[in-house]
Amino acid sequence: MGQRLVVIGLDAAGGSAASQARKRRPDLEVVAFERGRATSYSACGIPYWVSGAVRSEEALIARTPEQHRANGIDVRMRTEVTAIDLRSRTVSWRDLDDGREGSEGFDELVYAAGSVPMRPPVPGIDAAGVHGVQVLDDGVALREELSRPGVRRVVVVGGGYIGLEIAEACRVRGLEVTVVDRSPTPVGTFDPDVGEFIADAARGxxxxxxxxxxxxxxxxxxxxxxxxxxxxxxxxxxxDVVVLGLGVRPNVALAREAGIPLGASGGIAVDVRMRTGIEGVWAAGDCVESWHRLSGQRMVVALGTHANKQGRVAGINIGGGYATFPGVIGTAITKVCDLEVARTGLSSAEAQEAGFSFVTASVDSTTRAGYFPGAEPIRIKMIAERRSGRLLGAQIVGRAGSAKRIDTLAVCIWEGMGVEEVLSLDLSYAPPFSPVWDPVLITARKAFEAVEADARGE
Amino acid sequence: MGQRLVVIGLDAAGGSAASQARKRRPDLEVVAFERGRATSYSACGIPYWVSGAVRSEEALIARTPEQHRANGIDVRMRTEVTAIDLRSRTVSWRDLDDGREGSEGFDELVYAAGSVPMRPPVPGIDAAGVHGVQVLDDGVALREELSRPGVRRVVVVGGGYIGLEIAEACRVRGLEVTVVDRSPTPVGTFDPDVGEFIADAARGxxxxxxxxxxxxxxxxxxxxxxxxxxxxxxxxxxxDVVVLGLGVRPNVALAREAGIPLGASGGIAVDVRMRTGIEGVWAAGDCVESWHRLSGQRMVVALGTHANKQGRVAGINIGGGYATFPGVIGTAITKVCDLEVARTGLSSAEAQEAGFSFVTASVDSTTRAGYFPGAEPIRIKMIAERRSGRLLGAQIVGRAGSAKRIDTLAVCIWEGMGVEEVLSLDLSYAPPFSPVWDPVLITARKAFEAVEADARGE
Structure with a gap:
């Protein structure tokens, strides 16, 4: 008799795992439970749908339930898994629309329940007009709310990526927006000097x-x-409307109750193959913790790109192949109005926290040759380990064409390169694309000079 | 008594060497001979000045003779070095304007004489109306020529980077342009399937x-x-006008006559510190040969970004420091009308030539999330070594926002990464910047699948 894979949550991680497993083991029965109304959609696209830049809800959906079914996956929409029994290897479920309940046995289980939005424990948090922006249905509700007659003023709680993206979407809709954040500069995962640019762009x-x-x-x-x-x-x-943009925490309640081991970070503990501590039980996506390749610490990073990769890795392994997820280095990118910002590796505060001793260097340059039409300002900041010169982190802030350069530095950090070698890299050059010394190289050069000066005791 | 450094050629390489050496050894006397009318300018910018995109000749000059003099460099403009005597350690020079001649002794010598344009040995090559586009003065002459009344038709000999850039500049000026090239597709350093896109863009x-x-x-x-x-x-x-866009060859006549050893490629042979085979004689820029980190071969690559780096390395070493130039991997980028194209590592033909056995994979994707406004088509092709999966080369062709992604792959190749690790990289993702699987990652994924299928004998 064939084996059965049960998938809890059919978004990025669950969808990738189900597809890969099914592709490699066509005999495998795959049953996927999804609580929401949509599968495999881009949560990161919600702010742009709220703003109107993206025209339809459907555009955000990468794979519909029907498409999953066409791949041979038994999709149960609007069905919540209410319990996992690891001894009998069954899950209990409830249909959220008609209240029916049942259970399903599994040989393999993928836990991809995602995350839940942070809700500050303050009075009034459950009032009408207070909105999260995590799942697609939240986007639907928020769009309706913002379109109500008389809505003029929005307060966004939290000035991280999602908070600023929603604030900008509200501005596009012509609303007055206030963002409240604990940190002295928005998006506190950037160094404060970079954060000042973000603040200026938002205020501007x-x-x-x-x-x-x-x-x-x-x-x-x-x-x-x-x-x-x-x-x-x-x-x-x-x-008139309050939006919660405080980020998310891993949705691990079911896993914890079932006895699937969690890590110290609060996410589900997994190994490089996305195996949990329980034989035949896998986890992927926003609910798991990932290994940070620089700090060595385990942390939860809720990001669609990791969820997709982790789901793929779990699916390949379930399908009888061999794949690993080799960790994260904290790369992130966003647009704040006309400003592009990105980071990779450790910020100054994170490097300090992880015990590194380091120097920093910042350089202002241009995205194209200075004389070329459309050259835009770009600032790069690098964090390099004292003595060794190893690149520990980088942050970019600038106008159009700036931020994607972070990927180049992400590879340098991934590979443990020192800034002296970074400055020697054979990067592309032509006047429409960069100055003869690309800003990445100039900054590495300055960072290397800072490492040398530090070593000389200057 | 102080020592004297003589620099032959005060453009990218010579200028960088002179500046670095002088900065580190303020006692060093630096005498620099420059044959042309300008120092340290962007030759790569000439096509854009010809087209009018760059407004003035001055905009292309990074550092004027006066600025070099303010840094303590004794600049001799319009002065050609006519001979190098390695036994007496002197150079002979001639003032190109007044014909005066003289000689100058040196302790250290930097040979940075650059390159000379290729001129096909065909009848008529020396006629009026036949123009090169290598030095700034060529740009002046070509602009004047193209502005002559009655000039309507231009033939560009050579369809490489410079040939296509000049052809486009002529189109901007409203001229009829024909490009003649030996290869079946333009820019023959790209694979033919990528070259077809370049041909289409040019024809379009x-x-x-x-x-x-x-x-x-x-x-x-x-x-x-x-x-x-x-x-x-x-x-x-x-x-009405013929433009030679065939590229360049190293300007080594003086060096050869003096007995400075050349490599098999025809460029001056240098070690990683930019030392020639002669004690105290250094070389940098278009006239030297560089080590290709993948093929292991030595080759001449005339590119401003290498010239700057090599000049810096020579200058640091002359100044008593320690620096190396760790080689090249063949990264290049250009814009052909609205099309961005870039390459790094080896092309299929180069990989074959170097003895590699490989598979290829090509992926069509978008520069931003597919649903995001301004998402543009991008195609990436990867060349991966059989069995090992090592990334050997990559080519990108696409619309705005495509080509600079080549730098990410340049670092992967520089570091010898395999495509399986490339697909796991923590690259930046947000809808305005990339799909949730960046095109770089999707292509690596497909290349990995090709490596696996090949290993299974499919």
Whole structure:
């Protein structure tokens, strides 16, 4: 008799795992449970759908339930897995629409339940008009809310990637927006000097930033609707809509109850093949912890690109192949209005935290030869280990054509290169694409000079 | 008494060497001879000045003679070095304007004489109206020529980078342009399937391509002016101006006469510190040969970015420091009308020539998430070694935002990475910058599948 794979969550990680496993073992029965109304969609695209840059909800869907079914996957939509029994190797499920319940046995299990949005434990958090932006249905609800007559003022709680992306989307819709964030500069995973550029870009686009402060209460009107926020410093900000952009935490409740081991970071502990501590139970995506190749620490990084890769790795292994997920180095990129920003490796604070001793160097240059039309400003900052000169981190901020250069530095960091070798790299040069010394090379050169000066005790 | 450094040629390589040496040894007397009217300019920018995209000749000059003098360099403009005597350690020079001659002793010598354009040995090559585009003065002359009343038709000899760039510049100026090239597709250093895209882009911009053919004669009118070309296949093409875009060869005549050893490639042989075979004699830039890190061969690559790096390395070493130039991997990039193209590592033909056995994979994707406004087509081709999966080469062709991704792959090749590891890289992802699987990763994935299928004997 054939074996059965059960997949919990049919988004990026679960979808990739199911497809790969099924492709390699056509005899494998694959049953996938998805709580939501959509499968395999781009959560990262939601802010751009809210802004109108992306025209339709459908555009965000990479693979529909029907397409998964055509690949031989038994898809159960709007069906929540309510328990996992590792002894009997069964999952219990409930249909969220008609309330039916049942159970399904498995030989192999992929846990890809994703993440849940952070909700600050403040009064008013459950009022009408308070929105998350994590799943596609959140996007639907938020778009409707923002289109309501009379909606004019939005407060976004959290000034990270998603918070700023949503704030910008609201500006595109002509709304007044205030972003409240605990850090002194937005997107606190950047160094503060880079964060200042982000703050300037947001403010330049009419986004009001309330920094080094946090929402302590959401004010609710007589109809039970959110009508403003109060911050820790006592500031009162009126709002017709409140959006939670605080990021996410791994959705591990079911796994924990079942006895699937978690890591210290709170995510599910997995090895390089995406195996959990339980034989035949795999996990992938936002719910797992990943190994950071520089700090050596395990951490949860909720990002679609990792989820896809991890799901693929799990699926190949379930399918009888051999694949590994070799860890992360903290690469991220975003657009804040006209500003492109990106990072890879460790920030200064992260490098310090991980115990590194380092020097930094920043260089202002241009995306093309300075004399070439369309040359835009770019700033690169590098963090290099003292003495060894190993590149530990890089941050880029600039206008069009700047930020994707981070990938070049991501490979350098991935490979453990020193800044002296980075400055010698054979990178592409022609006037429409870079100065004769690419900004990446100039910054490596300056970082190398900083390493040398430090070694001489200057 | 202080020592004297003599520099022959004060463009990218010579300028960098002189600056670095002087900075590190302020006691060093530096005398630099430059044959032309300008120092340290961007030869690569000439086509864009010819087209008018770059507004002035001055914009192309990175450092003027006066700026070099302010750094303490004794600059002798329009002065040609006519001989090098290695026994007496002197150079002989001649002022090209007033004919004065003299000599100068040296302790250290940097030979940075650059390159000379290839001139096919065909009848008519020396006629009026036949132009090279190598030095800034060539650009001045060509601009004047193209502005002459009655000039309507241009034939460009050679369809490599410079040939196509000049052809496009002529189109911008509203001229009829024909490019003649020996290869079946333009820019023969790309694989033919990629070259087809280049050909289409050029033709789409109204450039007439005559391929697999070569100019055998330049026709000259009664006034001694070029008026057309005849090709090997017998084709006759009328022309008011003929531009030579065949590339360059190292300018080594002086070095050879002096007894500075050349390599088999025809360039000056240097070690990693840019030392020639003669004590105290250094060389850098278009006139030297470089080590190709994949093929292991020595070759001449005339490119401003290498010249700058090599000059810097020579200057640091002359200045008492320690620096090396670790070789090249054949990275190049250009824009052909609206098409961006780039390559790194070995092409299929080069890999074959170097003795590698390999598989290839090509993927069509988009520069941004497919649903994101401004997503443009991009095609990446990878060449991976059989069995080992080592990435040997990559080529990119696409619209805006495509080609600079080559740098990511350049680092992968530099580091000797296999395609399986490339597909696992932590590259940046957000919808305005890439699909959730960046085109680089998708192509690596497909290349890995090709390596696996090959190993299974499929």
């Amino acid at each position: 686009n009419g986004i009001d930033l309330v920094l080094s402060d946090a929402v302590s209460r959401i004010e609710v009107d007589d109809d039970g609707r959110a009508c403003g926020v109060v911050t820790g410093s006592g500031r009162q900000i009126e709002a | 911009n109204g450039i007439d391509l005559v391929l697999s053919d070569a100019v055998s004669r330049i026709e000259v009118d009664d006034d001694g002016r070029a008026c057309g070309v005849v090709t090997g296949s017998g084709r006759q093409i009328e022309a």
